[in-house]
Amino acid sequence: MATEGHDLSAYDAARLTDCASFRIGIAVAEWNSEITYALRDGALAVLEKSGVTDVHVHDVPGSFELPLASQWLLKHKGCDAVIAIGSVIRGETAHFDFVCQSAAQGILRAGMDSDRPVVFCVLTDDNIDQSRARSGGQHGNKGVEAAVAALQMVLLRRDLDSGSNWGTGL
Numbered sequence: 019m020a021t022e023g024h025d026l027s028a029y030d031a032a033r034l035t036d037c038a039s040f041r042i043g044i045a046v047a048e049w050n051s052e053i054t055y056a057l058r059d060g061a062l063a064v065l066e067k068s069g070v071t072d073v074h075v076h077d078v079p080g081s082f083e084l085p086l087a088s089q090w091l092l093k094h095k096g097c098d099a100v101i102a103i104g105s106v107i108r109g110e111t112a113h114f115d116f117v118c119q120s121a122a123q124g125i126l127r128a129g130m131d132s133d134r135p136v137v138f139c140v141l142t143d144d145n146i147d148q149s150r151a152r153s154g155g156q157h158g159n160k161g162v163e164a165a166v167a168a169l170q171m172v173l174l175r176r177d178l179d180s181g182s183n184w185g186t187g188l
């Protein structure tokens with residue numbers, strides 16, 4: 019899935035105002051931590067710039083653990099949204115497919131079951147160069163994009179709850 023032409027890393031910060039009261043969780047896989055910590059830092063930079071100070075960051079062993087950790091952050095910490103950060107790099111076995119599938123479906127389910135946004139920030143690359151390019155390299159930082167998506171979804175939810183028809187316009 020190409021992301022050319024849709025680089026949220028160059029987002030419009032002016033449209034992410036009024037987020038200071040949000041509580042955001044971040045679950046970070048320790049596998050491929052060079053990549054996941056760079057994604058985390060990208061996400062944190064967006065949250066800081068948007069005035070979000072109530073941020074709960076927790077490491078988990080690998081991407082497979084992201085769904086449950088996300089659910090815990092929503093249910094036990096009362097987060098408005100969670101950013102689930104991982105990096106799965108293809109190896110010689112079928113492990114890649116199982117971890118990717120489980121992470122994607124579990125993250126979706128955590129959000130649906132909790133009725134809160136759980137943003138999918140799991141890179142699924144063939145090699146580490148591709149991952150580096152997307153975690154602060156030539157293709158931007160997908161952690162930045164994930165944080166923008168999380169804030170956009172919380173703003174949308176707030177607008178819908180208040181009866182607005184206008185959305186966030188991002």
Ligand code: DLZ
Nearest residue numbers: 047049079080081082104105106107113
């Ligand atoms: C086992 C495993 C493998 C082979 N590869 C990755 C990977 O590339 N990225 C990742 O986030 N996690 C990997 N894991 C670990 C699993 O996600 C999980 O932590 C373990 O299977 C324990 O449940």
